[in-house]
Amino acid sequence: RKGLYSALTGLCSREWAATDICSHYELLNFLLNPASEPSQDGCEWRHGVIVALGSTAQYNTVPSNSPLSAAGPKLRDAISKGPYGTWGVGQAPTAPPEVALASS
Numbered sequence: 001r002k003g004l005y006s007a008l009t010g011l012c013s014r015e016w017a018a019t020d021i022c023s024h025y026e027l028l029n030f031l032l033n034p035a036s037e038p039s040q041d042g043c044e045w046r047h048g049v050i051v052a053l054g055s056t057a058q059y060n061t062v063p064s065n066s067p068l069s070a071a072g073p074k075l076r077d078a079i080s081k082g083p084y085g086t087w088g089v090g091q092a093p094t095a096p097p098e099v100a101l102a103s104s
Contacts, residue, residue: 005045012052015060015068021053023067032078034085047083054079 011017022028030036031050037043053068054075062069078085 001042002045005042005049008049009045009052012049012056015056015062018053018056019062019066019068022071028071028074032074034078034081034083043083047078050075050078 008021012021021031031046031053034043034046037046053071057068057072057075060068
């Protein structure tokens with residue numbers, strides 16, 4: 001998974017790729033959902049992609065009808081909540097979330 005998140009983070013710095021990612025509803029919702037990753041590393045990698053998308057949306061001239069522009073408020077909200085989605089702007093985490101692993 002780390003390789004995929006690393007590739008997505010790099011691609012998100014390109015407006016065309018960020019727009020394409022934001023136009024895929026299922027992928028964007030997966031990335032915006034802090035519960036989509038069960039591990040601490042996964043949460044942090046996923047959040048890195050969100051930060052890259054948000055940065056591209058903020059620092060590029062994006063048409064107002066672009067999927068990237070439309071995703072801007074959701075991206076800013078997800079960024080402000082941090083990798084685990086449990087705190088707001090200016091609030092530091094005390095610990096990563098407890099994650100129960102399924103036993104086989």
